[in-house]
Amino acid sequence: MISEFEKHAKALGYQQWTAIQKAVYEPLAAGQSVVGIAPTGSGKTVAFTIPLLERLRPEDGLSLIVVEPSAELAMQTQKTMLEWGKLVNLTVQGVVGGANISRQIDRLKEHPNVIVGTTGRLMNLIELGKLKLDSVQTIVIDEADNLLSEDTLDDIRNLVDQAPADTQLGLFSATSNDILSHANRWFNQKIESIDVTAVDDTRGVVKHGLLQVSNLKKEQMLLRFLHMKDFKALVFFDQLNTLQKVSGFLIHRHVRETAKLTSEQNQTSRQNALRDFRKGKVRLLLTTDVAARGIDIPKLPAVINFDLPRDAKTYTHRVGRTGRMHQTGLVINMGDDHDLRRLKQQVGDQFDLSNIYFNGNQLSDVKPEKATIKQPAPQVNHETPVDGSKELSHESHKPRRAPAAVKKHPKKNKHLKRKGMRNKRAKKS
Secondary structure (H helix, E strand, O other), X not given: OOHHHHHHHHHOOOOXXXXXXXXXXXXXXXXXXXEEEXXXXXXXXXXXXXXXXXXXXXXXXXXXXXXXXXXHXXXXXXHHHHXXXXXXXXXXXXXXXXXXXXXXXXXXXXXXXXXXXXXXXXXXXXXXXXXXXXXXXXXXXXXXXXXXOOOXXXXXXXXXXXXXXXXXXXEEEOOOOHHHHOHHHHHOOOOEEEEOOOOOOOOOOXXXXXXXXXXXXXXXXXXXXXXXXXXXXXXXXXXXXXXXXHHHHHHHOOOOOEEXXXXXXXXXHHHHHHHHHHHOOOOEEEEEXXXXXXXXXXXXXXXXXXXXXXXXXXXXXXXOOOOOOOOOEEXXXXXXXXXXXXXXXXXXXXXXXXXXXXXXXXXXOOOXXXXXXXXXXXXXXXXXXXXXXXXXXXXXXXXXXXXXXXXXXXXXXXXXXXXXXXXXXXXXX
C-alpha cells in the first residue's frame, strides 16, 4: 500500500483490515477480475477503492468506472473515492439520474480519472456521444446481484462492451447466487470468485424480532416506536403505494419526525431526507428496497420491515443496514401469525428469529401478562334499580303468577242469527 493511503488509514483509526479488504487487495492491484462476496457493512467500497486507485495516474484520464444501482449509493461511493483519491491528485465525478445532465456533460470535459454513476445515466451519456470508455482500465459493478438481474443485465453488458476487451472487472455483492456464477460467460473473462462470508467478523450482534400485529394496526404501531427513547429506524415497504399511504397517515397525525426516501423523488428531496435522518432530525425513514439498497447509515439502531421481504436475499440486504462494523442492531419484523410463520420458513436457517413484545414504551422478549380486572359481586339495590324502574319491595323479587287467560267467546254468525229470526217470525205467523 502506498504511504499516502497508509497514513490516511491510521488517521481514520483503521486498526486492521476486514476479511474482504485483505482478500481482494492483491488480485485487484494486479489487474485481475474478481467477484467479491462479503456481508453488508464489511467495507466492500474501501476494499476496491484502495487497490484500484493505487494503479491510476492523474495524467491517464478516465480510467475507472464504478456502476451503482441507485443515486444515493453512487453519491455515497463517490464521497469515499474522493476522500482517498484527492490524496494522490485523482479526480472523481458522479453522474446519476435526476441531476442536471448538461452540467454533468460540462464536467466530463475536465476528463475525470474516476466516474461513479447509475446505469441509466451512464448509458444516456454514452448514447449521446458524451462519454467514451476507450481509456478505461477497470469497471466495478457494485451490488452485482442486483445489477446483473434481468432488468439491467443488458445495459451492463452494453456498458462493458464500450470498454477495451481486456478491461478488468470487479463485481461485488453481499449475497452469492446463480447470477454471479454466469459472469464468466456473460463477459467472456476468467473471473476469480472470492467469498469471505464464512470468515467475516465485522457483523455486530443483531437481534431479529418478530412483532405480531395485524395489517390494520401497523400504522398505529409506528407511532409507538416514536415513544421509545433514542429510537431511529429505516422502515421498509414492498410497494410504493403502501409507503405513500402510511406517509399520508403520519402527516395527518402531525408527526414531524418521519420522512420518505423513494425513487420517484427528485435528487434534492432524497439528499435532504438522508441528511436529516443521519443527523437525527428524522427518526423513521420510510423507504423501498430499490431506494435504500446499499445505503450506509452509521450506527443505525434498527430496521423495521413494515412489509415482510419476499425472499431471503431481500431480507439479507435490508437487515444489513444495522449492526455494521461490530455495532449492535435490531430488526423488527411486523406481521400477523401467518406472515411471521412464512418468514421463519424463508430465513429461519440463516437468522435466529424470536418473538418480541411491547412492554409500555419498550420492546421486550417477555410477553406481558394481560391485566385481569376482578369483577365485583353483583349487588341488589333495593332503593333504585339499575334499570330505572320503580322501587321494588322484597315481594317484587318473588316470581309473579302469569295473568289468567281471558276466555274469548266465539262470535255468532250474523247470517245464522238472521236466519233464526226469520224462523221465529214464520212460527208467529
